[in-house]
Amino acid sequence: MAKLIILTGAGLSAESGLRTFRDNDGLWENHSVEEICDGRTWRRNFELVHKFYNDRRTGLATSEPNEAHRMIAKWESLYDTIILTQNVDDLLERAGCKNVIHLHGFLPEMTCAKCESIWNIGYTEWRADTPCPTCKSLGEARPRIVFFGEAAPHYRTLWDSLYSLSDRDVLLVIGTSGTVLPISQIAAMHPGVKILNNLGSESAIEDNLFDKVFHMPATQAAKIIDPILKERLQASED
Numbered sequence: 001m002a003k004l005i006i007l008t009g010a011g012l013s014a015e016s017g018l019r020t021f022r023d024n025d026g027l028w029e030n031h032s033v034e035e036i037c038d039g040r041t042w043r044r045n046f047e048l049v050h051k052f053y054n055d056r057r058t059g060l061a062t063s064e065p066n067e068a069h070r071m072i073a074k075w076e077s078l079y080d081t082i083i084l085t086q087n088v089d090d091l092l093e094r095a096g097c098k099n100v101i102h103l104h105g106f107l108p109e110m111t112c113a114k115c116e117s118i119w120n121i122g123y124t125e126w127r128a129d130t131p132c133p134t135c136k137s138l139g140e141a142r143p144r145i146v147f148f149g150e151a152a153p154h155y156r157t158l159w160d161s162l163y164s165l166s167d168r169d170v171l172l173v174i175g176t177s178g179t180v181l182p183i184s185q186i187a188a189m190h191p192g193v194k195i196l197n198n199l200g201s202e203s204a205i206e207d208n209l210f211d212k213v214f215h216m217p218a219t220q221a222a223k224i225i226d227p228i229l230k231e232r233l234q235a236s237e238d
């Protein structure tokens with residue numbers, strides 16, 4: 001059975017009202033996010049790190065999945081699908097996706113840098129003076145987010161998935177600028193059909209490496225991509 005591999009970024013959740021790091025010229029309360037949420041220095045910026053992610057986490061409570069999230073859930077139910085996202089929100093899950101690989105972490109979850117336990121706090125704020133619920137350490141709890149300068153453990157899953165693709169499989173990239181993940185390199189290595197959806201051209205992505213390019217919001221593109229996938233992925237079952 002042919003596979004569908006979907007790689008998504010901030011553009012997927014933009015229509016759900018989720019702001020990205022890059023809004024406001026990448027500044028947050030006059031700090032750069034790279035400076036605060038850095039794997040080497042986050043303890044020094046402990047209060048700010050928690051304030052930044054508390055704001056993002058509580059904001060999730062009032063965001064809703066959009067038609068593109070729901071379409072991805074539908075595709076997952078129909079096809080042999082791998083969903084990889086750079087987004088840390090849970091909108092794909094709330095749209096009904098069963099198995100989402102979060103390459104850069106997951107906002108509702110916390111982790112302890114000391115004992116590595118993971119726990120879910122939903123859309124609530126984490127008070128920086130609260131100890132780890134497992135080992136009781138203070139100052140070790142952090143959002144389960146891959147900070148700047150840190151290795152992303154699921155990149156291994158990403159590359160393994162990409163290397164496993166055949167020319168019958170479809171690669172679909174939605175809403176990513178290609179500045180973090182090497183989208184052009186990923187497209188170049190895939191032997192099958194490649195589809196790209198972004199609002200417009202991105203300087204870090206070579207659109208001509210893709211078979212089909214849709215420059216429009218993700219909800220709009222999802223409706224056009226739906227019959228293409230149906231043709232490609234159902235036909236290959238014969």
Ligand SMILES: [Zn+2]
Binds near residue numbers: 114115116132136
């Ligand atoms: Zn702990």
